[in-house]
Amino acid sequence: MPHQLAVTIRAPVPPERVADVRRVLAEANAKGPFGTYFHLSDVKGIHFARLLLVPEGPGGSRAGMPASVVYMSEVDAPLHEHLADLVRKAGDELGEVFAHCDGYPQGDASARARIAWLRAHRVPHEAFYVNTVGRGRTxxxxxxxxxxxxxxxxxxxxxxxxxxxxxxxxxxxxxxxxxxxxxxxxxxxPVPPALWWRIRQAVHLVAVPLAVLALLPFLVFALPVWTVLLRLHELRDVPSRARPAREHERELAGYEDFVAQNPFTAVGSVKPGRFRRITLTVILFVVDYGVRHFYNRGDLAGVKTIHFARWLFVDGGRRVIFASNYDGSLESYMDDFIDKVAWGLNAVFGNGLGYPRVRWLVGAGAKDELAFKYYLRCHQLPTQVWYSAYDTLxxxxxxxxxxxxxxxxxxxxxxxxxxxxxxx
Known part of the structure; x- marks a missing residue:
């Protein structure tokens, strides 16, 4: 069996074409929900996939935070097979969306040119959770x-x-x-993942603690300084009091609760300053290490309803996208996290602009249940096109x-x- 990959392809959209992209995605959803129009069920190895419009960030294109089309999928390795099959089975339909982005090969362009364009627009993730590593779609x-x-x-x-x-x-x-x-x-x-991949995982499992051990003298000095700086930053944080607009909630609800699972996609700005960026980078590195080696058998720190989840930086690290596929309703999903792993939410999302006030990185924050739910809903994006290979399971x-x-x-x-x- 193969291991699983998180594929993210992001391409900026010029401001004058944003409305066109939104229209194309809405029409694609109307023509066939759950990725039907894009023939995603025919693409080999896909577990889940989504295609959506991420709005521009503060300052827009002038500040290097343009609106963008984002394709995300959780697939069985290898990557080159997925991209080749994606272009072969869904290239024309995807082209209707990516055609609004600069440089997408159109018309009689070769499959190789389209694959190269997709590869060039891949975005690496900072952390990737797989419910059960090695359990492929087949x-x-x-x-x-x-x-x-x-x-x-x-x-x-x-x-x-x-x-x-x-x-x-x-x-x-x-x-x-x-x-x-x-x-x-x-x-x-079932056949386990490839031997080379398992060896690489084992090396990573050992190498990271050894590197931390080598840095221990520096960490002993740096940790108290970081702790003081953290608390000073927390005292200056200003939580958002915004509530999700009714129109926004109605739009989100229009894409939810049709099958046993739901997608969740959110984008938010990282709090300004190098300190927050470095802190979040380290935390996501720790998260990735944990889900890569320990939380990879159906249990994410007590939460068992998530199939896949990922965190990734965009816009030069000034914004973060979080995406997951989970069972049940959004309300139960949020309650599950608040009840079982609020400290983890605070450690990650507490570095986001407007998040409920956090104490010492892991305290408070999500424990203010209503403020936390408002925050998530305000930052959640409509997932206009979404596909699940096993939507009843x-x-x-x-x-x-x-x-x-x-x-x-x-x-x-x-x-x-x-x-x-x-x-x-």
Whole structure:
């Protein structure tokens, strides 16, 4: 199985063309919701994808913060296959949007030219969370079909199997699956990500702590100074009292709660000054290290409903885009974070202009629930085009399907067999 990548392509839009981009995206959504118009379901390896307009920042183009078209996707590696397939399957439709950006190869331009343009406009992320690293799109869809097939078998043969013990019932399911050529893959374990990638991950896991250890004498001196500077900055912070406009909320609601999952996209300005930029860069580095090596098995510090999430700098580090794909409603999503990881929200978003007042980096902030929700909603962007490869599956469903596949032909004792049957 491949590992997963966060692909972000961002291209500035001249001010006079912003309205045209907004119109094209709205028309694309009307022609086919959930990425239908862009044929995203045909592009190999996509888990989620979105296409949206990010508005200009303070000062606009003159300040180097122009409006932009942003394409984001969470895909199975390798990158070159994704970009090639994206251009092959959705190049013309994407061209209708990116044509409003300078330099996009149009008309009879070659696929190679379009791929090169997309690569040139890629934006690296600072941190990227994957619910379960190495679980590819093919595996997720296959395991969902396996669960459905087993359920259909049990529904159809329920009367004949009535009264059968757990071992006999599981044996019947095994026999049924073994007899179907299209489910032959279920008898083997998923292939892990490539060895070279796993080696690189292991090196990164060890190298970062060693680097921190080497810097320890400097950190012992710098940390008290940074702590004092942090508190001085916090005392000067001015929280925003803005509330989301009703028109903005109605527009956001128009793109939410149609399937089991929702997209969230937000953009905000980093508080001015080098201190805040450096602080946020270090915090996001720590976040990326944590989600890369520890929070990569379905649990982000207690929050289990997120499929993917990413943080990235734009506009020379003066703004940050946050994007995620999550289960359920936005209200439950925000409540989950506030209840379980408010300190993490404060550490990251507390460096954003207008965020509720924070104490000592991790205190207060999101604990002011209403102010925090207003802040997020004000900075949230309409995700005009969004696609999910498995929009009926929550993270819980996906994990259950994986456990069913893992236990189907494994050696299980009586108690484990009963636990396995309880998943069905």
């Amino acid at each position: 595996q997720i869809l296959r395991e969902a079909r396996l669960h459905a097939a087993i359920q259909e078998f049990l529904d159809e043969h329920g009367s004949a199997l009535k009264g059968a013990g757990p071992a006999r019932l599981r044996a019947a399911v095994q026999e049924y699956v073994a007899g179907r050529d299209d489910l032959a893959w279920a008898r083997s374990r 929550t993270t819980h469903n996906i994990d259950t399907n994986t456990r069913i596949r893992a236990g189907l032909f494994a050696r299980l004792g009586p108690a484990e067999t009963e636990a396995w049957l309880a998943l069905l």
